[in-house]
Amino acid sequence: MSADTPKKEALFSAKNRRLLFNPLNKENPITVQVLGICSALAVTVKLEPAVVMAISVTLVTAFSNLSISLLRNTIPPRIRIIVQLVVIAMLVILVDEVLKAFYYDVSKQLSVFVGLIITNCIIMGRLEAFAMGNKPWPSFLDGIGNGVGYGWILIVVGLFREFFGSGTIWNFPVMEKLGVYNFGYKDNGLMILPPMALILVGVIIWIQRARNRELIEENK
């Protein structure tokens, strides 16, 4: 895009800010591009794993974008996917090891889904679409933006699912403290099942499109 602009850009120029904030809403990887849905359904039963997953994906996206962007001129086009995979795999293993060492319980809850970050379409998508053709700093911001855009959806879904499905928030028994069980309230078992995550993501998409009319596709 701007590989040959001679002027030096400010670190947070308008263009760079767009890279960072657009993925949060109008180019959200989950609700607009509909990528990474699989893990969004699997790890959002509770808030804690959702947050950990969000942070992990953000870190992996940001640093793989950065590394590939640094290497972009030396990678032969024919083997670029393999190179990208090696970089992502290395970062994912790093994240996995850190989780196992310091947050063993969460790591067990996330189980294979940490390893499966490697196959998360968002990361490969950003590498191919952005990092291969842009400078390191914008690539890094793009990675953070997309990771956070993915993450906040996960956190919102996780919050609702934990609150209504288990009656807790971050394992704190809110419903019990409110005393609603005494009035015959019961936790909603459907919230714990994966279909409800899909429905919640759908509701977020619904609200988002109602607010941003330009996201609504033309009816053919």
Added chain:
Amino acid sequence: MKALRRYIDKIKPQFEKGGRFEKLQSTFDAFETFLFVPNKTTTSGAHIRDAMDMKRTMSVVVIALVPALLFGMWNVGYQHFLSQGEATGFWPTFLFGLVRVLPIVVVSYVTGLAIEFIFAQIRGHEVNEGFLVSGMLIPLVVSPEIPLWMVALATAFAVIIGKEVFGGTGMNIMNPALVARAFLFFAYPQDISGDKVWIADKADAFSGATPLAQAAAGNMDQMPSVLDMFLGLIPGSIGETSTLLILLGGAILLVTGVGSWRIMLSGFAGGYLMGLIFNLWGANTYMEIPAYQHLIMGGFAFGVVFMATDPVSGAQTNRGKLIYGFLIGITAILIRVLNPAYPEGIMLAILFMNIMAPLIDHYVVESNIKRRLRRVKVKAA
């Protein structure tokens, strides 16, 4: 009547564009057309006029549901007093059930209609009558013991997620009443799992379990008699127990042409055939029960007569309807017998086939096109 008409005409301008209550236009319209035949004329397109507009269609279904509902109320009382070991007259029994069931009906209607009105206002279209039937079906497919807030929540879920997100009445891909039941089934399984949907202060475990649960557990000697199951003197969801009165409602639907005989007939045929297949297999006692018993147990008859025939979510083509009904029958018995976690298979079977209905229609239409093309080619040659 005249005075009412005059009054409505008097207040009408306030609800039209520029009037004081412009925002409530669709609400006003809903009440006006509910009370009087609308005086609108079609301005474009086809001019086919029929007395069977949507309101009339929906009213017929509601009327067809009334026998099952009234019996359901009486049966709630009957089962209650039976488990207590008391014998009472007809009216106390009926009143007991009325007190139990009426709040469920009211909650279902109030919640559902409130949401429908809100959506109609926001989107600025007429309130349609689609919910009149769903609001009646929801109470009939739940247990009389269900907490009212669950009914409200399930109704809200069904109307918003099952219907409004797809564009409202006529656009939904699944039957809203079944969406409500599925929501309850997965969210609060202990309250509505299909095996113990009922026990009014029960005396012992036996009086509580439905025939389906007995069958799934292999307690064939504790099954109620065939006559009891046919008449509906068994525990179960409010409207599903009496096959006799369901068939009466089905007859109303068929005579008025509102329900599809193809779906009903093929549905029962599918269920019966699957029962026969299980008879041949005969791996356990559940598989050995006579095939016709499957048709009168649990919610099978209710589902096939009132829910599979939903004109919106079912198949549209005639041949499609036959396939659709038949597969509902097969799937319902299949789930019921083979999966003890889901004692009541008809709900899942209908929802599943709701999703498949457009596919069935697609292939029916495609095959029709192919057949006619071939005819053209033969002529040409």
